[in-house]
Amino acid sequence: EAEVAQSPRYKITEKSQAVAFWCDPISGHATLYWYRQILGQGPELLVQFQDESVVDDSQLPKDRFSAERLKGVDSTLKIQPAELGDSAMYLCASSFSGAYNEQFFGPGTRLTVL
């Protein structure tokens, strides 16, 4: 069964350092999402791609976060510099198209900022 792949699974970093997360969506899925999930809460959308284009980054803290999906396939989310409040689970999801289609989630990257 096809799955969304994410790496690393766990990341510990010190504040002010740079971190990067990678996501490989299910083959053929045009829409890719990055969510942040704080412990005890539901996921919140950070950025959404349709192919290689950003269609929603309204909740992305653009002063420190960046995301790209250069060839419309895999994607990278970067934080620079990391802050204590960035500690969370970062989830990647993909869907065949944006609307009405099941979003398949990856296992996530657990980030701890010390």
Next chain:
Amino acid sequence: GENVEQHPSTLSVQEGDSAVIKCTYSDSASNYFPWYKQELGKGPQLIIDIRSNVGEKKDQRIAVTLNKTAKHFSLHITETQPEDSAVYFCAASLGAGGTSYGKLTFGQGTILTVHP
């Protein structure tokens, strides 16, 4: 923007009992309502979803009901089993059209514990 409220935050039942989780949403234009199950250390997994043109949907022991007028929807799990223990999230989406592109707004989650 959309706001989704989910209750209860924790739910404890005996094996074989039923469990009900309720969500309300704020944007009357929302038209797609999925439910996700998240086990420890894993990403959310879709268990059932419903669109606004349907009032109820069932899949074996799981059912979802939608009341568009009241803007609330519920998850019903019958004959609960210990393996149903997990965190359950409801979500709402505007689905197709406009600039939403299927963005999901999640509730806060319900920790379901099924005791053997």
